[in-house]
Amino acid sequence: xxxxxxxxxxxxxxxxxxxxxxxxxxxxxxxxxxxxxxxxxxxxxxxxxxxxxxxxxxxxxxxxxxxxxxxxxxxxxxxxxxxxxxxxxxxxxxxxxxxxxxxxxxxxxxxxxxxxxxxxxxxxxxxxxxxxxxxxxxxxxxxxxxxxxxxxxxxxxxxxxxxxxxxxxxxxxxxxxxxxxxxxxxxxxxxxxxxxxxxxxxxxxxxxxxxxxxxxxxxxxxxxxxxxxxxxxxxxxxxxxxxxxxxxxxxxxxxxxxxxxxxxxxxxxxxxxxxx
Amino acid sequence: xxxxxxxxxxxxxxxxxxxxxxxxxxxxxxxxxxxxxxxxxxxxxxxxxxxxxxxxxxxxxxxxxxxxxxxxxxxxxxxxxxxxxxxxxxxxxxxxxxxxxxxxxxxxxxxxxxxxxxxxxxxxxxxxxxxxxxxxxxxxxxxxxxxxxxxxxxxxxxxxxxxxxxxxxxxxxxxxxxxxxxxxxxxxxxxxxxxxxxxxxxxxxxxxxxxxxxxxxxxxxxxxxxxxxxxxxxxxxxxxxxxxxxxxxxxxxxxxxxxxxxxxxxxxxxxxxxxxxxxxxxxxxxxxxxxxxxxxxxxxxxxxxxxxxxxxxxxxxxxxxxxxxxxxxxxxxxxxxxxxxxxxxxxxxxxxxxxxxxxxxxxxxxxxxxxxxxxxxxxxxxxxxxxxxxxxxxxxxxxxxxxxxxxxxxxxxxxxxxxxxxxxxxxxxxxxx
Amino acid sequence: xxxxxxxxxxxxxxxxxxxxxxxxxxxxxxxxxxxxxxxxxxxxxxxxxxxxxxxxxxxxxxxxxxxxxxxxxxxxxxxxxxxxxxxxxxxxxxxxxxxxxxxxxxxxxxxxxxxxxxxxxxxxxxxxxxxxxxxxxxxxxxxxxxxxxxxxxxxxxxxxxxxxxxxxxxxxxxxxxxxxxxxxxxxxxxxxxxxxxxxxxxxxxxxxxxxxxxxxxxxxxxxxxxxxxxxxxxxxxxxxxxxxxxxxxxxxxxxxxxxxxxxxxxxxxxxxxxxxxxxxxxxxxxxx
Numbered sequence: 001x002x003x004x005x006x007x008x009x010x011x012x013x014x015x016x017x018x019x020x021x022x023x024x025x026x027x028x029x030x031x032x033x034x035x036x037x038x039x040x041x042x043x044x045x046x047x048x049x050x051x052x053x054x055x056x057x058x059x060x061x062x063x064x065x066x067x068x069x070x071x072x073x074x075x076x077x078x079x080x081x082x083x084x085x086x087x088x089x090x091x092x093x094x095x096x097x098x099x100x101x102x103x104x105x106x107x108x109x110x111x112x113x114x115x116x117x118x119x120x121x122x123x124x125x126x127x128x129x130x131x132x133x134x135x136x137x138x139x140x141x142x143x144x145x146x147x148x149x150x151x152x153x154x155x156x157x158x159x160x161x162x163x164x165x166x167x168x169x170x171x172x173x174x175x176x177x178x179x180x181x182x183x184x185x186x187x188x189x190x191x192x193x194x195x196x197x198x199x200x201x202x203x204x205x206x207x208x209x210x211x212x213x214x215x216x217x218x219x220x221x222x223x224x225x226x227x228x229x230x231x232x233x234x235x236x237x238x239x240x241x242x243x244x245x246x247x248x249x250x251x252x253x254x255x256x257x258x259x260x261x262x263x264x265x266x267x268x269x270x271x272x273x274x275x276x
Numbered sequence: 277x278x279x280x281x282x283x284x285x286x287x288x289x290x291x292x293x294x295x296x297x298x299x300x301x302x303x304x305x306x307x308x309x310x311x312x313x314x315x316x317x318x319x320x321x322x323x324x325x326x327x328x329x330x331x332x333x334x335x336x337x338x339x340x341x342x343x344x345x346x347x348x349x350x351x352x353x354x355x356x357x358x359x360x361x362x363x364x365x366x367x368x369x370x371x372x373x374x375x376x377x378x379x380x381x382x383x384x385x386x387x388x389x390x391x392x393x394x395x396x397x398x399x400x401x402x403x404x405x406x407x408x409x410x411x412x413x414x415x416x417x418x419x420x421x422x423x424x425x426x427x428x429x430x431x432x433x434x435x436x437x438x439x440x441x442x443x444x445x446x447x448x449x450x451x452x453x454x455x456x457x458x459x460x461x462x463x464x465x466x467x468x469x470x471x472x473x474x475x476x477x478x479x480x481x482x483x484x485x486x487x488x489x490x491x492x493x494x495x496x497x498x499x500x501x502x503x504x505x506x507x508x509x510x511x512x513x514x515x516x517x518x519x520x521x522x523x524x525x526x527x528x529x530x531x532x533x534x535x536x537x538x539x540x541x542x543x544x545x546x547x548x549x550x551x552x553x554x555x556x557x558x559x560x561x562x563x564x565x566x567x568x569x570x571x572x573x574x575x576x577x578x579x580x581x582x583x584x585x586x587x588x589x590x591x592x593x594x595x596x597x598x599x600x601x602x603x604x605x606x607x608x609x610x611x612x613x614x615x616x617x618x619x620x621x622x623x624x625x626x627x628x629x630x631x632x633x634x635x636x637x638x639x640x641x642x643x644x645x646x647x648x649x650x651x652x653x654x655x656x657x658x659x660x661x662x663x664x665x666x667x668x669x670x671x672x673x674x675x676x677x678x679x680x681x682x683x684x685x686x687x688x689x690x691x692x693x694x695x696x697x698x699x700x701x702x703x704x705x706x707x708x709x
Numbered sequence: 710x711x712x713x714x715x716x717x718x719x720x721x722x723x724x725x726x727x728x729x730x731x732x733x734x735x736x737x738x739x740x741x742x743x744x745x746x747x748x749x750x751x752x753x754x755x756x757x758x759x760x761x762x763x764x765x766x767x768x769x770x771x772x773x774x775x776x777x778x779x780x781x782x783x784x785x786x787x788x789x790x791x792x793x794x795x796x797x798x799x800x801x802x803x804x805x806x807x808x809x810x811x812x813x814x815x816x817x818x819x820x821x822x823x824x825x826x827x828x829x830x831x832x833x834x835x836x837x838x839x840x841x842x843x844x845x846x847x848x849x850x851x852x853x854x855x856x857x858x859x860x861x862x863x864x865x866x867x868x869x870x871x872x873x874x875x876x877x878x879x880x881x882x883x884x885x886x887x888x889x890x891x892x893x894x895x896x897x898x899x900x901x902x903x904x905x906x907x908x909x910x911x912x913x914x915x916x917x918x919x920x921x922x923x924x925x926x927x928x929x930x931x932x933x934x935x936x937x938x939x940x941x942x943x944x945x946x947x948x949x950x951x952x953x954x955x956x957x958x959x960x961x962x963x964x965x966x967x968x969x970x971x972x973x974x975x976x977x978x979x980x981x982x983x984x985x986x987x988x989x990x991x992x993x994x995x996x997x
Contacts, residue, residue, distance in 0.1 A: 096719030122973020126740030348750035513839030666752030670963025
């Protein structure tokens with residue numbers, strides 16, 4: 001906005017926004033702080049904020065109890081794999097919907113979205129039986145496919161809204177110049193669509209990373225990601241706030257850092273066609 | 277087959293370094309309780325002895341139950357060993373879903389397992405799961421607060437005494453609550469406690485025709501007593517407190533008495549975790565003079581699902597983890613107080629273990645619970661704090677929610693009881709009774 | 710513009726996505742329908758034969774059914790209301806010039822990156838616990854009796870947790886929409902002496918209508934399936950049993966697959982009623 005703003009107004013904005021920002025962020029901050037306390041400090045009354053004996057003990061205990069790297073690696077593979085696979089399938093579909101629309105395009109899009117409404121708990125039993133038959137239980141590939149499928153509608157829709165914003169005339173012009181379909185996609189569409197694809201990728205990575213029903217129910221030891229890791233730290237015996245906080249911090253840190261680094265990308269891209 | 281690996285084990289014992297040709301990796305699903313985590317930490321000892329590797333799937337209790345039940349019911353074959361309880365074992369064993377543990381070697385000494393545990397984990401005399409630790413429930417109380425209240429805890433108190441003591445010990449201004457009891461909904465949470473408690477009030481789940489009995493005066497008496505006591509002398513938010521929450525409260529010194537699992541004794545007396553470690557006394561769970569006490573019987577046990585490809589290795593693991601040697605191993609590394617309790621007679625005959633303050637009370641509690649004759653009245657089912665039918669978990673979790681809501685003050689005892697009666701009848705009808 | 714050639718190419722490009730999703734929908738749906746007409750009790754020997762519509766009748770006539778539908782709607786609507794209203798306000802604020810805008814934005818969107826299980830665990834134990842929770846300390850600090858959040862205000866607590874997770878999403882989408890607003894139009898209005906409130910009501914809000922419907926649509930899809938937050942906090946007690954949770958209890962806790970499957974079919978119907986309703990609105994907005 002090009003309007004001139006008084007310093008006074010800017011100061012008020014800043015103070016107000018920071019207060020709200022910190023308030024919203026506070027639960028995460030508190031979790032991170034608690035993870036560096038001893039169990040006794042974690043429940044001390046009154047609570048301590050910064051002035052306590054910082055310790056890494058909880059992280060050591062958690063690491064000793066469960067092999068964090070293995071869970072982390074599974075999370076990366078599952079979230080990454082399902083996102084990439086999803087994009088490979090969704091980009092062509094979204095492209096054709098955006099540039100070669102037919103009367104049914106909108107219906108197809110809405111139908112796709114409606115498949116997301118299948119309640120997971122209701123179909124757990126059939127899917128479990130199916131996975132046994134196909135030998136996919138506790139495999140990364142099986143879970144990657146499921147995660148891809150549950151997010152595919154969102155990917156298609158998100159990409160569709162980006163592609164629609166790319167002016168058709170550019171493509172027309174390219175076609176006049178004799179560009180083939182392949183060239184059209186590769187040299188014209190792709191560069192224009194990259195920001196949209198990037199934010200789609202990010203959103204899906206986050207959604208897949210945080211998915212906790214299928215990842216917990218279809219895995220055992222080999223393919224279990226961080227959602228299963230955290231399931232072994234909820235309500236253990238005795239004092240556990242500090243250990244729970246450490247495990248929580250370990251589970252969310254990677255995605256939090258990724259999110260922060262790419263937030264510009266995410267902010268720019270997350271529109272779902274909300275902007276005309 | 278049995279002979280074959282027994283020989284192998286023998287050979288291993290002689291030659292410390294031995295890697296059997298058939299070294300395998302077994303997957304074990306277990307609960308995130310302290311004793312199991314300790315077992316996980318000692319896995320190296322098992323691997324060194326047998327050459328087999330172990331992959332652990334450690335989950336919180338509710339998630340674990342859901343996972344293993346789902347897997348065994350669909351024959352998913354994800355686990356070679358499952359940690360299950362006294363409730364699941366007879367039901368699954370009867371379905372032939374578990375491998376019978378009937379040819380364990382003599383050196384394992386199956387007869388050393390406490391009769392109550394062996395009985396609860398067997399179907400028609402065949403053992404289907406080996407107890408890893410066993411428990412009953414008892415009163416844990418603060419000796420200092422009891423003294424301050426001018427009372428003396430008998431070894432076998434009545435409910436009347438407990439209620440009176442709880443009220444006298446309560447000092448809400450200083451966050452001291454006379455009694456901490458389970459309130460969190462769940463068949464293994466508040467309903468385990470309430471069912472065991474109702475036994476001492478003469479109540480029962482079903483009559484001999486499988487008719488639910490929540491409309492009986494005995495249940496009304498139980499629930500009224502429980503609610504009154506908790507409202508006057510219980511901690512705030514009791515309706516979301518389960519075992520872990522109460523343990524944490526007790527360790528912080530906020531409970532005067534706590535009636536819960538005997539295994540908690542080692543946690544509340546552990547000075548590393550508990551602020552009141554040196555001020556804890558133990559007593560049998562209370563009764564009402566009707567001949568039944570309100571203590572339960574439970575075991576976390578290791579079982580092998582039928583159909584696993586790695587039965588031999590799994591059997592070896594069970595032998596290792598539930599053996600006398602394992603108890604010695606834990607004692608050597610962590611001290612006798614941290615040995616998984618309640619499984620073997622020999623442990624309670626061990627003079628070293630007798631020095632542990634809660635050893636005798638635990639054994640007495642275990643021995644006073646009888647799953648085949650749980651209540652004052654005659655019942656058609658087996659189980660002290662549960663009813664060993666497949667529908668029970670679902671039913672009791674829902675009734676537990678009604679009683680938790682009553683504890684939270686959202687409905688009266690009568691409303692909770694009548695809802696419990698209705699939904700139990702609905703579920704039993706759906707199951708075809 | 711579309712030639713015959715590009716039409717068939719388009720169809721081929723769409724095929725993988727359509728076929729996969731069709732499979733993902735039809736296979737479980739068919740199996741669910743199949744189970745729903747059976748007496749299927751895994752712990753009692755599995756398939757005990759066809760029983761017609763018994764499961765359907767039993768599921769709706771159970772005393773838990775209507776309360777669960779109501780709870781589902783309350784949670785969905787509650788979260789939507791909070792996230793949309795606060796989302797608009799927050800987006801307006803973040804659009805204002807200030808120092809450290811980037812950092813504030815990072816702080817605000819952070820909850821979106823936290824997995825539902827973790828956020829439920831953290832809220833339940835470290836904030837809402839009536840003895841050791843931070844909120845209890847806060848209440849005590851002001852001399853008030855701490856609230857027993859999860860037992861005495863269970864729905865509000867769950868709505869709060871879920872809303873905290875979804876507020877960033879709403880804010881982000883609404884923020885992008887606000888940023889696309891023609892600032893000259895606003896300035897003109899300001900010059901004409903239009904008070905802030907009417908500027909908001911006549912220019913900003915209409916501009917945001919489309920973004921709001923999209924937020925509502927996408928969040929509804931996810932909110933109808935809320936599970937982890939309930940499983941971790943109340944396990945469905947104190948009237949927090951949603952339809953999803955009720956099905957979970959039927960299938961996994963009671964191990965009555967037939968009954969649960971019938972419930973699943975009802976949930977699909979409910980979801981589709983909501984979906985059709987929403988898509989009518991959104992569809993209109995997408996055309997505009």
